[in-house]
Amino acid sequence: MTIRIGQHEVGHGAPVYVIAEIGLNHNGDVELAKRLIDVAADAGAQAVKFQKRTPAISTPEHMKQTPRETPWGTMTYLEYRYRVEFDREQYIEIGDHATMRGLDWFASPWDVPAVEFLEELNTVAYKIASASVTDLEMLEAIARTGKPVILSTGMSTLEEIDRAVAALGTENLVILHATSTYPLPPEEANLQTIATLRDRYQGVPVGYSGHERGLQISLAAVALGALAVERHITLDRTMWGSDHAASLEPQGLEHLVRDIRVIEQAMGDGVKRVFPGELAPKAKLRRVGADAPPA
16 A cells, blocks of 8 residues: 655555654754755655644643753753744745755644644644654544654554554554664664564555664665655754754765665565576576486
8 A cells, every 4th residue: 555645655666755854953943944954855855854842732741840951041941842943934934945845844743733733834744753652632633634644653552553543544644663762772673563563554554763873774674664764864963952863964864865775676576587687697607507307
């Protein structure tokens, strides 16, 4: 099964859908967000993703007054959340830039008003962050939009994912295997779960959302059948912010997309055959032909 997200098909027979997760790595700066959109487009990704919160609702109560050191001085965690949020006009600006660069763009809403905010902007899809898998009220609000949904599954049990899938339906759904450790150590990647999810939710495209350093685990996910890959991106991993260290810099994203496309070509169709490139070595090296009588 394939589903359509914006300009692209996602699923079997379609190119792996590469999502460049900008998230909050724009640090509340529209120009930085636009530079990251350019990085994604130049690398050959198909989509960019942001995050949208209503901080007064989505910030856990016990975190609101926690002090946070930021480039703008010490402030409460709630104040910081407001500081890095884009408003409607800013989202229109970055959304138009993404569209102009040929990318799908969407966001992870973290509360019901954020869904309503994004719906007014006519986003092409919704991404559900791993932290929101159990927020059934928000999931039901997203389902009512009828838009495609990409569901990350980090920090979740199969039973929690079952409930989320029941709320969303499977007709317009992509599921991403994820482990929500930042940065992700290889021993927690658990890539075999891609097959587990594929078998459990048959017909639903399954992909991978990675938070590891480097490319190997994401590329292995593609070899194991991931139909979409999401990675955080940054201009510089040493920048201030919680997600930069587990993000890909521009050259890393470029190499990821390049290597995914090579793996796609290399996977083939599973039919054993003699390829044209083998004919000359076969003629040169094979001493006994298949038609030769047994000795």
